[in-house]
Amino acid sequence: MSEASSCHTLPLAVTMGDPAGIGPEIVARMFLRRPAQRRWIVVGDALVMGHALAARDPVARVRRIATPAEARFDDGVLNVLASSECVALPPVGRVSAESGRAAYAAILTAIRLARGGAIRGMVTAPIHKEALAAAGLHYPGHTEILAEQAGGVDVAMMLANEDIHVVLVTIHCSLRDAIRRADHPAQMVAIRLAHAGARALGIERPRVAVAGLNPHAGEGGLFGDEEARIIVPAIAQARSEGIDASGPWPGDTVFMQARQKRFDVVVAQYHDQGLIPLKYMGLAQGVNITLGLPFVRTSPDHGTAFDIAGYGVADSSSLETAFDYALRLTGAAA
Template sequence: MRGELGTGTAQVAPRPVIGVTIGDPAGIGPEIVAKALAHSEVHGWSRVIVYGQALALERIRHVVPEMPRLEVVADVREALSAAHDGVPVVEVTAAFPPDVPIGEVSEAGGRASFAYVQAAVRDALAGHLDGIATAPIHKEALRAAGVPYIGHTEMLADLTGSSSSYTMFMTGPLRIFFVTRHVSLRQACDLVTRERVLETILAADRYLRRLGIAQPRLAVAALNPHASDGGLMGDEEARAVTPAVAEARDRGIQAAGPVPADSVFVQAIEGRHDAVISLYHDQGHIAAKVYDFDRTVSLTLGLPFLRTSVDHGTALDIAGTGRAREISMLEAIRVAALYARPWRTGTGR
């Protein structure tokens, strides 16, 4: 219970309130959310409020019989005002017709998934939620619905009026920031500039301190094989990465690099770096997912609140079958519960 007393006279801190959006209702989002909520430890970590539609969850109950009882509420105030017999679901009014097939890209799915995020962001900005954990949305469905964002990161930055936001991957000891993400590999190479690399180093240092790491040790991955071998294989290291690292050091930041990409992630896992700066999407994604695909969590930093997410897509091919694994959703809720309040207050862990 929130505010209950533990042993002695010390009061147990209230559980953080985490809004969980169910993602595209035609994908595996409802299933992994339902399965995650069936784990009793989730409700010890946090007070969960689901944002979506009970219909989208109930129609997959036959493959998730362990799904807890759902209690539809009109808004977050009702969800927080009293104890509930089931998990409160803020019923978002974006109509998701029951005849829309599971496992197919649809305009309705894109419209609904965007509405769920909008509702959770509104309540987080109003201070009702400590953080948000999101299930996956589908880029093509968003486009079909006319939603002008390619994904959660861009959507959240605009909805919160944030001038910049950064993605950090976290799995076990591995933390990864990205200089570029949702652009082509050709564009990513062109975007590896001294200014962008330095900006990412500075942001990583600032955000890790806010999450409780007093003196972050950062390493920047190289773009080219063997960090270009002194210019034999490209000049991006000499032109962009090395000057950015040098300037970061001049500013008092513990930064190393360029470190060959085939070594830097192993070094971080071994504890030599607190985080790695990945220069492009797959460079960091591959490392995290090979290390532990199911437990990789994406954190969006730079918003007024902390947002975490699973690091996989809607998996339309298995949606509605009961085969989706909820481990990443569990981790997303756990990490949100762990860091959401320190992020809001800037007090660290």
């Protein structure tokens, strides 16, 4: 394989996120904070990114590129592959169809580049679900867009920080729907991807703890039968496949045990069961990794923060951590 075609020489792509949120700001901030680590491009709107960059550093500028191959990384210029053409800056901190369309276009362009082998992987800045809906795009979040565009593959959301890794059985749906969707096939997808995701992060034999759905993991059937009827058989099947899975463990203690290094990854049954303990530990180092895709995708573990967008105070730490995870997962340094 030639150097030009090696994945290790390809750039990462960072999408700008919703242009009305903090996405463009934290992307610009990361670029300025890491002058020695700039082998990446932005997929987004050149007007939006130029404004965000100039607000942080009046001397800095962007370069419009049509393909990743046109990017240069040695002159301090931010390479922007234009996925949209805003004629004016979208209103900051407000939901708009224009922002939803621009954010969606950046995601689709980055996916196309990733699937075509033009980039090493993608890091996505936050999008706003209401802006997508205003644009007629009814997706609960990035994960569903990515799964659809990757051909409907089985995916799972892994949330990670320095202490724990969490994979969700169900993601963006009501609690009523989550209980219905947490069936045997969904358990197997989550457990298998948790095992594979932990291995991709360098854990040779991951210890996978599966959380129960009900309080006290059902308390022997007193609080529900989902554990005995669905989760226990899934764990047994996973173990027969060579996965070191255990449980079901009570949801109110399993994350503490994972933090104490008894487990390497926790499979949580629904969104808040898994994300509350992780986010309580802080957003700065939290990362969202989409497992099951044919390419690497990571994201900061926070939203668009419309309340502080445009004030120049947004913290880029989580985006930078997501960037570092993307490098780690692709086995190379920028």
